[in-house]
C-alpha cells in the first residue's frame with residue numbers, strides 16, 4: 001500500500017508561511033484581494049504547486065493559480081480541488097488556506113505514491129473568494145463557470161475609486177479574457193473542496209469530519225436612505241426626517257427577517273454609515289450593508305420582496321426615501337449525494353468520525369455545479385470562531401482532512417461517472 005499520510009509538519013509550515021503575508025497595518029491576519037501581500041502570497045502558492053511536482057502551473061486570466069497532476073487518461077474528465085487564500089478584514093489563518101495547502105498536499109501525496117490517477121487532477125487557488133468593495137464574492141470561481149459578467153467588471157470600488165475590471169488589470173490580469181474563461185458545462189468529473197467548518201457543529205458533536213450537505217445561499221443588500229438634514233437642537237422630534245433612524249429600523253427589520261423565519265436562516269448588518277456625521281445635525285442620508293442567508297431556496301427567494309416592502313414602509317413613515325440595491329445573489333446549493341457518500345466512506349476508511357452538516361458560509365464550491373458534481377469536506381473550527389483572528393483549527397484536524405480529501409479523490413477517480 002502506498003503511504004498516503006499527509007506530512008503534518010509540512011502542512012503546518014505551509015499555513016504558517018502563508019500567514020506571514022499580511023497587511024500589517026490591519027488587525028488579525030488581513031490579506032484582502034488585490035492587496036500587495038495577496039500578490040506575494042499568490043507567488044508563494046505558485047511555488048508551492050511547482051515544488052509539489054504539479055505541471056503547467058500558471059495564473060489564468062482571472063487570477064486563479066492553477067496546477068495539474070496529469071493522469072494516465074487525459075481524455076477523461078478531470079477532477080478539481082482547491083479553495084482561496086484571501087481573507088476578510090481582520091480575519092484568520094485557516095479559512096480558505098487549509099483547502100489550498102491541503103489540495104496541493106493531496107496532489108503531492110498521490111504523485112509520490114507512484115500510483116497515478118486515471119484522470120488529471122486540477123488544483124486551484126481561486127481569486128478573491130471573500131466579500132470585497134465591489135460587492136462580489138468568488139471572483140475566480142465565477143470566471144471559470146461563466147458567472148462573471150461585464151456588469152460585474154463595471155462595478156466601482158469605493159476604496160480603489162476604480163472599477164473591478166480596472167482593478168483586475170492593475171493586478172496584472174486580463175478582465176476581457178476573464179469573461180471568456182468559462183469552462184464547458186459538465187466538463188469536470190467532480191470538484192471537491194476541503195475547508196474549515198467556521199461554525200460550532202462538529203466540535204459540539206465531537207466529530208472529526210463534516211460531510212457538507214448544502215451551501216447556504218446569500219442575498220446582499222446595500223440600502224440607501226435619503227431624509228432631511230436639520231439643526232439637532234431646534235427641529236422638534238415630530239418634524240424630522242432622520243435618515244439614520246430609518247436605517248436603524250431597517251437594521252432591526254433585517255434581524256427580524258432571519259429570527260422569525262420558519263426555516264433556519266441568519267441575517268447580519270455588517271456596516272452602517274450616516275452623513276453628515278455630526279453631533280448637532282440630524283442625519284440627512286444613511287446607508288446599510290446587510291445580508292441574509294439560508295439553505296432553503298423557497299424562503300430565501302422571497303427575502304428581496306419582503307425586505308424591500310418592510311424597509312420602504314418603515315422609512316416612508318418617517319418621510320425618508322429609500323433606494324435598495326441587491327449586490328451578491330447566490331442561491332443555496334446542494335452538494336452531490338454520490339460525492340457525499342464517497343467522502344463519508346473515505347472518512348470511515350481512515351478511521352475518522354464524521355457528521356453530515358450544512359454550510360452557513362459561502363464557498364467557491366457553490367459556483368462549481370455548472371461544471372460537474374461537487375462535494376465539501378469540513379474540519380472542526382475551535383469554538384466555532386471564524387472571520388476573526390481567533391479562528392483556529394489544529395494541525396491534526398487539518399492533516400486528517402487532507403487524508404480524507406486524498407482518499408476521496410482516489411475513490412472518485414475510480415468511478416466511471418458520478419450520478420447527479
Ligand code: GLV
Pocket residue numbers: 129130131360361362363
Ligand atoms: C465567505 O467566507 C462568506 O461566507 O462570506
Ligand code: MN
Pocket residue numbers: 088095130361387
Ligand atoms: Mn471566509
Ligand code: MN
Pocket residue numbers: 084095096129195362363
Ligand atoms: Mn472560505
